Amino acid sequence: MSQDGAGIHLETSLGYLLKEASSALRTAMEDVLRPLGMTVTRYSCLELLAQRPGLSNSELARGTFVTRQSMNVLLQALEREGLVTRPPEAPVGKVLPTRLTPTGRKALEKATVAVRSVELRMLAGLTDDEQAQALRILRSMVRSLQA
Amino acid sequence: MSQDGAGIHLETSLGYLLKEASSALRTAMEDVLRPLGMTVTRYSCLELLAQRPGLSNSELARGTFVTRQSMNVLLQALEREGLVTRPPEAPVGKVLPTRLTPTGRKALEKATVAVRSVELRMLAGLTDDEQAQALRILRSMVRSLQA
DNA sequence: TGACTCATGTCAGTATTCTGACATACCGTG
DNA sequence: CACGGTATGTCAGAATACTGACATGAGTCA
Numbered sequence: 001m002s003q004d005g006a007g008i009h010l011e012t013s014l015g016y017l018l019k020e021a022s023s024a025l026r027t028a029m030e031d032v033l034r035p036l037g038m039t040v041t042r043y044s045c046l047e048l049l050a051q052r053p054g055l056s057n058s059e060l061a062r063g064t065f066v067t068r069q070s071m072n073v074l075l076q077a078l079e080r081e082g083l084v085t086r087p088p089e090a091p092v093g094k095v096l097p098t099r100l101t102p103t104g105r106k107a108l109e110k111a112t113v114a115v116r117s118v119e120l121r122m123l124a125g126l127t128d129d130e131q132a133q134a135l136r137i138l139r140s141m142v143r144s145l146q147a
Numbered sequence: 148m149s150q151d152g153a154g155i156h157l158e159t160s161l162g163y164l165l166k167e168a169s170s171a172l173r174t175a176m177e178d179v180l181r182p183l184g185m186t187v188t189r190y191s192c193l194e195l196l197a198q199r200p201g202l203s204n205s206e207l208a209r210g211t212f213v214t215r216q217s218m219n220v221l222l223q224a225l226e227r228e229g230l231v232t233r234p235p236e237a238p239v240g241k242v243l244p245t246r247l248t249p250t251g252r253k254a255l256e257k258a259t260v261a262v263r264s265v266e267l268r269m270l271a272g273l274t275d276d277e278q279a280q281a282l283r284i285l286r287s288m289v290r291s292l293q294a
Numbered sequence: 295t296g297a298c299t300c301a302t303g304t305c306a307g308t309a310t311t312c313t314g315a316c317a318t319a320c321c322g323t324g
Numbered sequence: 325c326a327c328g329g330t331a332t333g334t335c336a337g338a339a340t341a342c343t344g345a346c347a348t349g350a351g352t353c354a
Binding site: 056057058068069072073076090093094095096 | 332334
């Protein structure tokens with residue numbers, strides 16, 4: 001079972017568990033978003049846009065942890081479907097500020113409810129203190145990794 | 148900055164932070180594995196195989212959080228390159244037990260060193276207590292999500 | 295035994311994301 | 325002002341992962 005030595009202990013590896021938790025969260029989100037005709041990436045983009053209107057393609061990409069090329073094709077699709085709008089010309093530089101349309105806001109609302117239910121389920125067994133701890137610890141990990 | 152109401156607070160959302168941490172970890176792993184001609188998925192597969200020899204395609208898929216179809220093409224590649232072996236015929240049922248070859252073990256060793264350095268960096272700012280806490284909390288999240 | 299359910303390995307096609315590349319616009323320093 | 329460095333939007337092609345589908349083998353139950 002626990003043959004020590006060279007490998008990395010999967011059972012006690014924070015990295016492995018991080019991946020597992022992230023994967024479980026993504027799957028759970030997909031499950032609740034699918035009936036709404038929404039995907040995780042699209043939702044992430046819309047939610048980000050709702051909180052910070054006018055974000056550019058590159059900024060959205062960084063906020064959703066994909067490349068700006070991927071975000072670009074996503075935005076083109078969202079634009080075609082009328083969920084977001086971008087001005088035909090950049091007001092300044094090359095940056096195109098993106099905004100939600102009423103349709104996009106509508107779609108996001110339903111998705112947010114679904115996602116919130118998932119997040120609540122995820123946090124069900126945790127006290128407020130533990131949640132705060134988790135926040136602090138995860139932030140520390142991100143900081144260390146990016147350094 | 149903090150326009151409350153409909154959305155999910157990104158700054159304080161454990162879900163978002165989980166994704167961010169997982170993404171940062173993956174990027175950091177890719178960075179150290181690339182010089183070795185290794186990818187994260189391949190490493191995960193080999194590491195799993197080192198700890199639990201004889202795992203089947205489907206079991207490896209579950210352990211690395213991909214579909215069994217994806218794992219299958221990965222295994223075929225690893226087999227072609229001589230890093231793993233599978234018997235031509237299933238000893239029992241359809242399950243093909245997979246094993247590392249000496250070449251595979253060799254490749255894994257270097258990768259493990261690299262990955263361990265990343266994991267150590269990630270945990271740099273955390274006490275042992277905090278690491279144990281994180282483990283406990285993440286496990287709770289996974290359990291709640293899968294329920 | 296036979297029927298049913300479930301899990302597995304695998305093929306094929308699709309979808310998504312990435313890497314590479316290019317032109318362009320800002321911004322600092324000399 | 326000129327210029328190198330950096331960031332952006334976008335196109336194209338490659339890599340990767342996924343969904344759908346099928347045949348097969350194991351286990352269960354009547």
